[in-house]
Amino acid sequence: MGELDNTLVIFTSDNGPHAELGHDHEFFNSNGALRGFKRDTYEGGIRVPAIAYWKGKIKTGTVSEYQGCGQDFMPTFAELAGIEPPAQTNGVSFIPVLLGDKPKPREFLNWEFQKYGMEESNFRQAVRIGNMKGVRYGVNSKMEVYNLENDVSETHNIADTQPELVQKMEQIVKNERAYNEHYPYGGYTKNTEK
Numbered sequence: 001m002g003e004l005d006n007t008l009v010i011f012t013s014d015n016g017p018h019a020e021l022g023h024d025h026e027f028f029n030s031n032g033a034l035r036g037f038k039r040d041t042y043e044g045g046i047r048v049p050a051i052a053y054w055k056g057k058i059k060t061g062t063v064s065e066y067q068g069c070g071q072d073f074m075p076t077f078a079e080l081a082g083i084e085p086p087a088q089t090n091g092v093s094f095i096p097v098l099l100g101d102k103p104k105p106r107e108f109l110n111w112e113f114q115k116y117g118m119e120e121s122n123f124r125q126a127v128r129i130g131n132m133k134g135v136r137y138g139v140n141s142k143m144e145v146y147n148l149e150n151d152v153s154e155t156h157n158i159a160d161t162q163p164e165l166v167q168k169m170e171q172i173v174k175n176e177r178a179y180n181e182h183y184p185y186g187g188y189t190k191n192t193e194k
Contacts (some may be wrong), residue, residue, distance in 0.1 A: 005055050008080065008098075012050035014070060015039070035154045039128035041111050041135055042154050060100050066097045067128065069109050090176075110176055125173040132162075134169035143169050 016021075017030035018038035025037045033102075036042030039043055071091035078085035079093045097103045110127040125136045131149040136142070143166045145159040159166050 007054075008057075009053040009167075010050060011052075013048040014159045015046065016044045016048060039113060039124075041113060041124045041137075041146070043133070043152060046126070052098055054098060059100060062100065064097050066094060066103060068092075068094050068103075068107060069111075108116075108172055108176075110172055112173065112177055127169045127172045129165070129169070132165060134159075134166070134173070136173060145169070148151060 015038040016034065017025040019025040021036070025031070031044040033038065034042070034044035034047060036044030038045055040046070065144065069091070071089060072094050073091065074089050075085040075091045075093040076095055079095050085091070085093075092104050092106055094103055108127055108129045111125065113124045114122060123137075123139050125134075127134045128148075131147055133146045133148050133154065135144045135146070135154070143159055144154075144157045145162050145166060146154040146156065147158060148154075
């Protein structure tokens with residue numbers, strides 16, 4: 001019918017392998033060297049591959065190290081449709097990447113997750129600035145810092161050697177978030193704020 005000639009196909013996932021309901025996420029070594037799994041903000045929970053096909057647009061065999069995030073899909077699809085994305089999105093269209101060009105620069109990526117209720121130890125955040133990654137587990141925990149260029153397994157915390165970067169990352173995870181009463185900062189509601 002010719003539909004594939006004018007269709008962008010993307011295959012990806014929204015998280016790494018899971019360990020729920022008795023599933024053994026390590027059985028097939030799904031994460032390889034990556035630390036963590038679904039619901040973690042370590043790379044094993046959030047780093048996933050993506051495969052794209054777009055006849056006549058994407059050069060066959062192209063490989064990209066683009067660092068994107070789920071929020072990038074809306075502005076990408078809006079660009080394809082020829083419409084403006086909603087003003088509140090912080091995503092970036094990755095159409096240039098698909099076409100072999102450089103993407104629009106972004107200062108950082110950040111994640112936040114509240115796991116299983118309001119226990120403060122289940123509050124998780126991460127921020128990535130280039131190859132530097134900050135991770136914070138627990139409301140009052142210290143920011144861990146990893147250089148993903150040479151430590152993709154996130155095993156060597158270098159936060160003590162990066163005080164200015166830690167401060168910048170702390171500001172990002174605290175300020176670059178949208179408040180939601182169901183997922184308050186650190187899991188605290190108005191009745192439990194410390």
